[in-house]
Amino acid sequence: MLRFLVRRVLGAIAVLFAISVLVFLIFNVVPATNPAQRIAGKNATPQLIKNVEKEWGFDKSLPEQYWTQMKLIFTGEVKSYNAHINVDERIVEGIPATASLCIGAAIIWLAFGFLFGYLSAVRSGGWLDRGLTVLALIGISMPVFWLASILLYYFTYKIELFPPSGYEPLSDPGKWFSHLILPWISLAVLFAGFYSRVLRSSMLDVMNEDYVRTARAKGLSQRRVMVKHVLRNSLIPVITLFGLDFGVLIGGGAIVTESLFNIEGVGLFTAEALKQQDFPSIMAVTLFGAFFIVLFNILVDIGYAYLDPRIRLGASAA
Amino acid sequence: MPSESEKSGAETTALEGAVVSPGTGPGGSEFAIVEADSGARQGGGPWAIAWRRLRRNHFALFALGVFLLIVVCCLLAPVWANQVAHTGPNQTHTLEKLHEGGEVKEVVEPSGKAIGPQFFAAGGKFFLGADGHLGRDEMVRLLYGGRSSLFIGIVAAIITTILAVVFGLLSGFYGGWTDTVISRAMDVIWAFPVVLLAIALGIVLAVGGLEIGPIHLKSSSLWIPTLIIGIVYTPYMARPLRGEILAFREKEFIEAAVAQGAGPSRIMFLEILPNLMSTIIVFFTLNIANNMLLEAVLSYLGAGVQPPSSSWGTMISEGFEALYSQPLLTIIPGTAILLTVLSVNVFGDGLRDALDPKSKVRFEARAGSSDPEAIGPV
Numbered sequence: 101m102l103r104f105l106v107r108r109v110l111g112a113i114a115v116l117f118a119i120s121v122l123v124f125l126i127f128n129v130v131p132a133t134n135p136a137q138r139i140a141g142k143n144a145t146p147q148l149i150k151n152v153e154k155e156w157g158f159d160k161s162l163p164e165q166y167w168t169q170m171k172l173i174f175t176g177e178v179k180s181y182n183a184h185i186n187v188d189e190r191i192v193e194g195i196p197a198t199a200s201l202c203i204g205a206a207i208i209w210l211a212f213g214f215l216f217g218y219l220s221a222v223r224s225g226g227w228l229d230r231g232l233t234v235l236a237l238i239g240i241s242m243p244v245f246w247l248a249s250i251l252l253y254y255f256t257y258k259i260e261l262f263p264p265s266g267y268e269p270l271s272d273p274g275k276w277f278s279h280l281i282l283p284w285i286s287l288a289v290l291f292a293g294f295y296s297r298v299l300r301s302s303m304l305d306v307m308n309e310d311y312v313r314t315a316r317a318k319g320l321s322q323r324r325v326m327v328k329h330v331l332r333n334s335l336i337p338v339i340t341l342f343g344l345d346f347g348v349l350i351g352g353g354a355i356v357t358e359s360l361f362n363i364e365g366v367g368l369f370t371a372e373a374l375k376q377q378d379f380p381s382i383m384a385v386t387l388f389g390a391f392f393i394v395l396f397n398i399l400v401d402i403g404y405a406y407l408d409p410r411i412r413l414g415a416s417a418a
Numbered sequence: 419m420p421s422e423s424e425k426s427g428a429e430t431t432a433l434e435g436a437v438v439s440p441g442t443g444p445g446g447s448e449f450a451i452v453e454a455d456s457g458a459r460q461g462g463g464p465w466a467i468a469w470r471r472l473r474r475n476h477f478a479l480f481a482l483g484v485f486l487l488i489v490v491c492c493l494l495a496p497v498w499a500n501q502v503a504h505t506g507p508n509q510t511h512t513l514e515k516l517h518e519g520g521e522v523k524e525v526v527e528p529s530g531k532a533i534g535p536q537f538f539a540a541g542g543k544f545f546l547g548a549d550g551h552l553g554r555d556e557m558v559r560l561l562y563g564g565r566s567s568l569f570i571g572i573v574a575a576i577i578t579t580i581l582a583v584v585f586g587l588l589s590g591f592y593g594g595w596t597d598t599v600i601s602r603a604m605d606v607i608w609a610f611p612v613v614l615l616a617i618a619l620g621i622v623l624a625v626g627g628l629e630i631g632p633i634h635l636k637s638s639s640l641w642i643p644t645l646i647i648g649i650v651y652t653p654y655m656a657r658p659l660r661g662e663i664l665a666f667r668e669k670e671f672i673e674a675a676v677a678q679g680a681g682p683s684r685i686m687f688l689e690i691l692p693n694l695m696s697t698i699i700v701f702f703t704l705n706i707a708n709n710m711l712l713e714a715v716l717s718y719l720g721a722g723v724q725p726p727s728s729s730w731g732t733m734i735s736e737g738f739e740a741l742y743s744q745p746l747l748t749i750i751p752g753t754a755i756l757l758t759v760l761s762v763n764v765f766g767d768g769l770r771d772a773l774d775p776k777s778k779v780r781f782e783a784r785a786g787s788s789d790p791e792a793i794g795p796v
Contacts, residue, residue, distance in 0.1 A: 118606040126618055237767065241707065241760035243714050245734045246752030253745045353611050356715055360738075374617050375720060377625070382618060389611045397609070 108401070112394040119390045120383065124166050127379045156181075173384050180373070180381045187384045191366055194352070197267040198365030200276065201283055201358065202349040209288035210342070213295025220296065221303035221334075222326060232296065239293025248286040248360045255282060265362040283361040287354060291345060295338060302334035309333075332407065339403050347396030351389030468696070471772040478768020485761040488754075492568055495561035502542035503555050507562040508726045511553040516543065526553040531743055549733070549747055550740050556747065560754060563728035567755070570644045570722075570729070571710035577648025578709075579702050582655035583694070587686045589656075590663030601660070604653040612650050613715060619646045620721025643722040647709050655701050662697060666690050696773035703766035707759045714755055730755045 153159050157168055172178035176188040216236065220229040256264045262282055268275040306312065307330055315329045352366030359371045366385065373381035462470075472478060499506055511525045516533070525548050526532050532548035535556075545557035589600035607615065623642045628635040635641050666672060667690075675689045710730075716722030717731025718738075725732060730751040737747030 115606055115609045118602075119610055122606065122610070123618065126622055237763050238756075238760060241711075241756055241763050243711055243734070243752055243755045243759070245714065245718060245738065245748065246756055249734075249738060249741055249745065249748040249752065253741055253748075257742050348611050351611065353613060355613060355617070356718065359719075370614065371719060374614075374621055377621055386611070386614055386618075389614060390609050393609045393611065 108398045116390055123383050123386050178380045180378045182376050182378050187381045191388055194366040194369050197363050204284040205287040208284055209291035212292040216296035217299030220300045236293035236296045239289045244286055244356050251282045267363040283357055287357045299338050302337045303330050306330045306333045335407055340400055343396040343400030347393040351392035352385055468772045475768040478765050481761040481764035488758050492561055492564035499558045503558050505555045507559045507728055559728045563730050563733050566723050566729035567710055567713055570713045571706045574644045574648040574709040575702050575705040578651045578655055578705055581652045586656045586659030590660040591686050607653045616646050616650045617719055617721045620716050638724045643716055647712050700770045707762040710759055
């Protein structure tokens, strides 16, 4: 276990390092415009641009710039080019909103994904299965904008059931909930559809296993066989996906949902940073997001060992 | 005697089935024997069997029909624009008036609200209304936008497939340091939030264009989002392909090819590649759907197709600004994406059932989508 953790943590650090270098190269070697010019403004004199270059360190060599950048991000002193705000603080401020959005959406999509997936597998081939399959495919194919626009238009404008948009802190649970319910639904629909498909096919595979026949032969009830033997052993692909998906979202991946509903979380900050090509913010946000992806990958592997005692952490390939 | 010849006959068929059968892999041989049996009765190889299975899936065929219809409509965009609507996708009609029967309607009211769907009331002009304050013909833009979206979806899928097959073959077949280098590089992209990588590249290139050696792409070129989408999805297809290739490398038919003196390229392209075809076809199809959704996300965030060119993503992004006064401007292009992606997904699902009844590809095909957002939502 310890060896596994050490190896995975070292691997994670290597991946994060590679990602930071990649982002750095994207914004420095594929130069769109001179960052100094962007900071100095449209009508800057050459002298002003020179000063800015000096002040922000753009005249240094690339490795040196990279090093300074990383030092600033990890000491929490990194400033954005545009508004000159502290990027790390801004990300931390966004965490409650992003976490509220992602955790709520995850509960909805897991509940519906499991319910629909379980029902389709148990009734596979029947009309219920077919109906749920169509629903799931529609969910998977739906662009988030489309659903979000319809929800926004209908529920906040036509019948004014929910407040328009924005995020309210949890200190007022009623407001918090009513502001988040539409974003939760928009974000959850695609995942619910996809997870129900994955769980269904995973359960169908497991149902053909010998130990399921044994369990039936022992005289266990259908429900007990399905829940204790089939469902539990079908969880691995779902857990894998959930780890990846949730890691991406919690790290600020819900860029579109957050900007559509104006939820001031990490995703909205990312969208703004990208639009303004604010390199320090993009770098910090990317590392923040990649950290969660890597972290959840490790958690998924630990989850495997818990679900299936046949999997040993030490032996699993990197 | 007859029993023996029968037996050897069945074996040959099964062997052929195992070699060419779509979806041969661990556990695939069982399927090959069963299918070879029915194949012997009805005639035809594994592809014919898959085709028969697909043909029975009316739902999937209907979806293919819908998709082809959408493609044809978008290809005919210039015909509609010139013959019916008499306007271009970027032509503005801010100050024009429409004469319908006795009524005169302004295309864009002074308040900035554009005209709604007219269908054939104005002879096909403004069939779906006009878009916002510029007064461009929504139907014409929808058709031309569909060309961009479909182009990006399909061409990016081709790029992903080629890259994934090449990298998958190289790393799965050669192993050793080739494998290590390629796999580690894939790991990095894997841990990179796909949407973020695509947007970062998209924004940088949308500002500066791309100039690498002989390739010069203008910043407004459709090829920029196409290349980006094609590249960022590559690991999601290359990884599962590599896994399959690793399994094939141990099979007897590869050993037989080596014993015949086949070189690496013959083994890779003539022995292994045909066995990967069913997986590749399924991935390719589902990839088109994912690409179109990612295009919409990129264009929505300003990192994809650049105005004034239209794509369904840019149309949604423009329409969203006027969501409460003219919801149709968001809903129409959104529905176009939904219908296209849905038809591709339904067909891809049917294709997978037909080619790969053991459902091996099932999770992986969308594990790529594990980028939640990429795939669609975000």
